[in-house]
Amino acid sequence: MDSININNLKEVLFVFPKLILGLFLCGLGIVTMLMSNIGLNPWGTLNAGFVNVTPISFGQWSQIIGLVIIVFTMFLKVIPGIATILNIYLIGVFMDLILESGLMPSPGNIVLQIPMNLAGLLIFSLGVYMYLSCGLGAGPRDGLMIALMNLTGKSVTVIKTSIEVTVTVLGIIMGGPLGIGTVMVALLGGRILDSVFTFFKYDPKEKSQMNFIGLYRFITE
Secondary structure (H helix, E strand, O other), X not given: OOOOOHXXXXXXXXXXHHHHHXXXXXXXXXXXXXXXXXXXXXXXXXXXXXXXXXXXXXHHHHHHHHHHHHHHHHXXXXXXXXXXXXXXXXXXXXXXXXXXXXXXXXXXXXXXXXXXXXXXXXXXXXXXXXHHOOOOOOOHHXXXXXXXXXXXXXOXXXXXXXXXXXXXXHHHHOOOOOOHHHHHHHHHHHHHHHHHHHHOOOOOOOOOOOOHHHHHHHHHO
């Protein structure tokens, strides 16, 4: 059995608080956008569209789509890591905790709803940067973005916007709801995330994500 390299293990554990905080911010951002009450995000519209044409629930479709994306991105050499699993599990947990707390307001005025939606998008983008910069794996949808960036050489703005516009259109075709918030996230999400990456001088094409095999080798080398 390989022995554990204590220094490398400490290095991995040292970034865990940043990873967890990043995932919390992702959950907080999603809830903030949700509570702005001006439309689901693009992936939510896609999930709702599938619900309209199948007997499968919204949550189950979210899980199915995530799994399909993981399998697809593995063929593009983006292999899941520990942060991939934590992304799938913890963001949902944090969302539930925030919603159950009852602390998140839901304004009824469009003058407040639009800024709230944008604030949620910015918080979410900061969370994506924080957890990805730990280098311990990408969530399904972020992994897809990174895989397509590596494949095409295009920017975050181009790839993320293309993905989210595509899933929005597919969701609408299947009867999913469309709101102004959906359009805002689809068109602005890529640009805002790109701006966050630029501000922190982070390039997802250059920062490698450690998969499970790489993590095992790192802490036992």
